[in-house]
Amino acid sequence: MNETPKGSRLHVAIFGRRNAGKSSLINALTNQDIALVSDVPGTTTDPVYKAMEILPVGPVMIIDTAGIDDSGELGSMRVERTRQVLNKTDLAILVIDPAAGVAQPETELAAAIRERSISMVAVVSKADLHAPEPMAITPWEEKLGVPVLPVSSHTRQGIEDLKRRMIQAAPEHWEGQPVIGDLLRPGDTVVLVVPIDLAAPKGRLILPQVQTIRDVLDYDAYCVVTKERELRVALANLKQLPRIVVTDSQEFSKVAADTPPEVWLTSFSILMARHKGDLDTLAAGAKAIESLQPGDSVLIAEGCTHHQQADDIGKVKIPRWLRQAVGGDLDFHWTTGGDFPSDLSRYRLIVHCGACMLNRREMLYRLSIAREKGVPIVNYGVLIAFVHGILPRALKPFPSAGMAFET
Structure with missing residues (x-):
């Protein structure tokens, strides 16, 4: 894998009112102009996904969302799409507009975030223009249940502190179990049965196969890759039986017939079901x-x-x-x-x-x-x-x- 796949990135969603500074904050976090910034409220109308590296956090999927205070028929639909983003959010960043403070839109969203047990970080934006007094921030923190950090996307005030808070707040086990590594001992042999998938571009394997190969190597085991027609010969060429045979699900019957009963057998899809x-x-x-x-x-x-x-x-x-x-x-x-x-x-x-x-x-x-x-x-x-x-x-x-x- 030349790049971390979408499904293996920490999903960080940015929430807040229209024109609260969400897109500017994304640009400041990533040091790139990747989000459209405008003084016109409602510039972001649908969730926008961008795979990025945020040092020292690592590979993340940044999700820019529409304002939680959008109004009208279309606005209500945008707010609903924003709330649906919570279903895939590992870490939520709530951006507070200093002119509006914390009111019903923010407290309702914070409640939905807590209901789903999602980690949350809160910031108040535009600190270079409207620096709130500490006495003003304290009631906001009480309503939200988390500390509120003043930041400025323009001067970068608080941006590095925000990154540190993101690291601290990121859920510990968001990636799930290893794909296969916890089933292996160092030195074990794993045989992967990989039919050539016509839907995969030439020269590539499909993602679960690549992830399994990488996990086998990360856990100091050996990996033998073969097509379904060569499995019997591949097993015969090994000096000892493998720890496990992993196959594409569509070849289960043939692979089961060729794999000795004392050898574990499963599929890439079952490994992914456990991992994800x-x-x-x-x-x-x-x-x-x-x-x-x-x-x-x-x-x-x-x-x-x-x-x-x-x-x-x-x-x-x-x-x-x-x-x-x-x-x-x-x-x-x-x-x-x-x-x-x-x-x-x-x-x-x-x-x-x-x-x-x-x-x-x-x-x-x-x-x-x-x-x-x-x-x-x-x-x-x-x-x-x-x-x-x-x-x-x-x-x-x-x-x-x-x-x-x-x-």
Whole structure:
């Protein structure tokens, strides 16, 4: 990976009123003019995402949002989109306009941030023009429940202090568990079965494969990469059996047949489900496939948009396997990218992709919505292993997920 992928960056969202100085603050944090700045309130109308490096914080995804005080019919829609950004926010920065102070828009947003257990940092902007007295800041801090730092994007007053606060406030485990490293011992051999994905540009592997390779190396293990047709020969050439074989989910059946039963076997999609979300919930969701009936509604959710192949996994293969499992047709619905319905009441099952392009916060939010509505959710890798009858084996490296499936 030449660049940290979007889903592996700390998502930092900037909130505040129109013309509070949000875009100017982004430019000051990044030392670049990446956000459009204007004296006209409401310049930013939709969330704007920018992958950046903020030293010494590291790789982040900065999200510039519309004003939380926007008004009118369109303004209400913009405010709703701003609030939806909370679903993927790891760290929130609330920008206070010194002329407006802290009132209902700020306290309501702060309450929503606390409700989602999101870390928050608060600043009062334009300190070079309207430096607030400490006595004025104290009531704001009491209302918000966090310290308020005066900053100036023009003179850079307080910017370095803000970066330090961001480091301190960033959630400790926002990245989730390692992709595979905690399953390995130094010196272990991992065999990765990597079919050539026609949707990936020539010369590249898809993201979960690359992340797994990097994690294997980070944990001082050895990595053997082969295509599905060469797995049997690759295993025969090893002096000792590997610790684990990881395969593309679509090759589960063939790889399971070629992998000795004493060797752990799982898929890239299952590894990503654990890394980005909650594998136990997804494993438990597989049981719902057994109770599906013809005509039931199923949501298939993908976190990215990609060019569809003739035998696309989400559009063709998974619907075909589910129809075969239930013995009839089903009512399929699809969402892609950042779209995910808030009303899930119509669905009997949600099938989610591996979420390699989503950050962990957003995937956990989607899982929580499914649990709250009582809708079983499963991901591609778990579903594919289930319909091919090898899910217990694929979950063997993950005892708690295996128990969730069995119960």
